[in-house]
Amino acid sequence: MNLILLGAPGAGKGTQAEIICAKLNIPSISTGNILRAAVKEGTEMGLKAKSFMDAGALVPDEVIIGILKERLAQDDCANGFILDGVPRTIAQAEAIETMGIRIDKVLELSVADDVIVERMSGRRVCEKCGASYHIINKKSKVEGVRPVRRQDRHPQGRPARYRSGSPEGLPRADRAAGGVLP
Secondary structure (H helix, E strand, O other): OEEEEEOOOOOOHHHHHHHHHHHHOOOEEEHHHHHHHHHHHOOHHHHHHHHHHHOOOOOOHHHHHHHHHHHHOOHHHOOOEEEEOOOOOHHHHHHHHHOOOOOOEEEEOOOOHHHHHHHHHHEEEOOOOOOEEEOOOEOOOOOOOOOEOOHHHOHHHHHHHHHOOOOOOHHHHOOOOOOOOO
């Protein structure tokens, strides 16, 4: 089964993806995670993405599409996947359609802005392994792990992310049946 989870950063897409992935035994493909992996690996697309990510801005479509295409070609996606945070624009939705990828369901998570601000402010990540934590809702249980706030989670990085939080690709979900987004 191929699923898309839509919603603003901090809406809970990653949390819901974990639950669904465990039940369906399929990978969750978070654009944030695959972008950070590309940056860490120093790939051409990763280096392009880095400057946008450091500024808390959304990464351009061509970079997202390139990294997504590489990820969906991996063997663990053969039986399905969850896309977490993509498509965010009509161009990304059209690229998924052009790739010939069938999407079975689209789920949109809608959360109040003040709740998102609270969630985003408390997010932390382990610098060594990339595991996600929250200072209230999901504390590290591992001795010695001191998660840090990612640069794009600092208050000065939030405004651009929140203004961009309503995916421009949502109108695509309203298209007639038979398109990439049912």
